[in-house]
Amino acid sequence: MAGRLDIISEMESAFENGPGDPNLSTILTGARGTGKTALLLYLSRIAAEHGWISVNVAAIPGMLEDIIERTRDAAANFIDTSEKTRLKGLTVGQLLGLEWEPGATAGGNWRTRMTRMLQALNDQGIGLLITVDEVRPDLDEMIQLATVYQHFVGEERAVALVLAGLPGKVSSLLRNESVSFLRRANRYRLGNIADEDIAEGIRLTAEEGGRSITPEALTQAVEASEGFPYLMQLVGFQSWAQNPGEKTISLEDVLRGAEAAHRNFTERVLEATYYDLSPKDLLFLQAMLLDEDESRIAVIAERLGEGSNYASTYKRRLIEQGIIGERGPSYVTFELPGFRAYLEAKLGPLQI
Ligand SMILES: Nc1ncnc2c1ncn2[C@@H]1O[C@H](COP(=O)(O)OP(=O)(O)OP(=O)(O)O)[C@@H](O)[C@H]1O
Ligand SMILES: [Mg+2]
Structure with missing residues (x-):
């Protein structure tokens, strides 16, 4: 995640600090292709390193039910695989028994059911991160989520909410009185990435794949990325793909790769933006x-x-x-x- 160190380390300490840390409620905004979805997934990984499970959903009808289901799955997976000491002695059955035993599930509205699961998780020292991608203002479930989440925060539960969306959609959501709580969330705008960070990102990615890149080629790749995260990813990918068997990525590879990258970018980002x-x-x-x-x-x-x-x-x-x-x-x-x-x-x- 080139150039996103600030937000990543802020979130990392939020997961470490737990309830009460204001960064646990965060809203990411950015144009298409700035890396919102990629960052949400990355933050889930960071959360897991600190003993939080995460559920990743998109703002579409059925979202609340999806959150319940994903929480259940995530809890089961996390407990199965984690070797964290704080989880020792806990069996899937114990945790699942609380909410998910046949017959025990139906009870209560969404808040009640979520409270039960959160309680079970928090009792074991596990936090819950909910990420919502593609935020839109016209979804009732979005408002319900925000309202219930506010109660959870008030009750000092280990819960975090990270929203991501296009800036215009996020600002119309925040204009809704019923989510005024979210206006106090930490706002983070994903913009362009500095050239140094792009250069480092491309170089390290090449090296991780066992190849090197010449200085001229790297300079050219940075220039072709124009500070834009998605373009950087495409330029890197396409330059690599020119001669994948060679030890070194050459200037020639990057020149041809950048051309292909710009074509992909037009199809996937410029067109999508146009229709928005x-x-x-x-x-x-x-x-x-x-x-x-x-x-x-x-x-x-x-x-x-x-x-x-x-x-x-x-x-x-x-x-x-x-x-x-x-x-x-x-x-x-x-x-x-x-x-x-x-x-x-x-x-x-x-x-x-
Ligand atoms: N900081 C970054 N470092 C490296 N690659 C990145 C970075 N940010 C984004 N990318 C890459 O750029 C591409 C686009 O990112 P992503 O899909 O997350 O954008 P988005 O903001 O969610 O776009 P959209 O609004 O269209 O959903 C992905 O392939 C991702 O891996
Ligand atoms: Mg996205």
């Missing part, structure tokens, strides 16, 4: 295409025939989605690698 956008978001971006590089907000508003409030609203939405970024108070520019060229080909600039 509203027609008005797109108009704003088309108006930006008329500028060579940076666009002035006041000029965009004028091109759209709208006032400055309108332009600021769309500016904020697009910044939240990781598509554009601010350059000083009154200018914006494209930030998602390749998205300008993609829109130019797809829609062309605004006709005025």
Whole structure:
């Protein structure tokens, strides 16, 4: 997980500290391909090292029931495989017996059933991490989860909640009064990764696979990654795949690999991002295409025939989605690698 050391070590100490640590409630936001899902899974592994089991779900109907089922499975697996001393003497049957014995399961609503399981886990010194990916504002179960979780925190149970989603979806969720508790959660925005971290990530990954990479090739791979996590992964993968039998990854491999990587990136990230956008978001971006590089907000508003409030609203939405970024108070520019060229080909600039 290149460039994500801060959040990883914060979460690591949260799992170590247990109940009361504010970082146990964390929300990750980031544009498509910034590594939200990958980080959630990584955090689950870190949690396991500290005696926490995790359940990973997505915000879709049936999520709450899924959490119950996954908790049960995770508990069974963890106890089967862990050699942690704190778990010694505990048998699957003991833990499962509390909630999962036939006939004992049905009782109570979701909160009651979860409380019973949490109690059983916590009694054994095991915490529960719940991760929810692809957060969306319009799912009732999301609100229920947040409400019950707030009770668990109040009861000082060893429980953690890490949410991940696109910035726009997360901010509309947080506007809902019923989840005001979540507004106080630790927020972490996944942005671009520094070039040094990308270089190290690629080099170490190659070395782990038993190959080396020449300095020129590494520089080229960093450049082609444009600070973007998914692009980095694709550039690394495709460069490796050019001549997998060779001891060393060459500049030539990276040049060809980067080309393939950019094609994959267009299909998997730029297109997905495009279809997430509203027609008005797109108009704003088309108006930006008329500028060579940076666009002035006041000029965009004028091109759209709208006032400055309108332009600021769309500016904020697009910044939240990781598509554009601010350059000083009154200018914006494209930030998602390749998205300008993609829109130019797809829609062309605004006709005025
Ligand atoms: N910090 C990182 N270091 C190395 N590889 C990374 C990093 N972050 C993400 N990746 C890689 O980039 C790819 C995209 O990441 P991921 O699917 O987690 O993004 P996402 O934010 O969940 O995207 P989406 O919004 O489309 O679901 C994955 O293949 C992942 O392994
Ligand atoms: Mg994802």
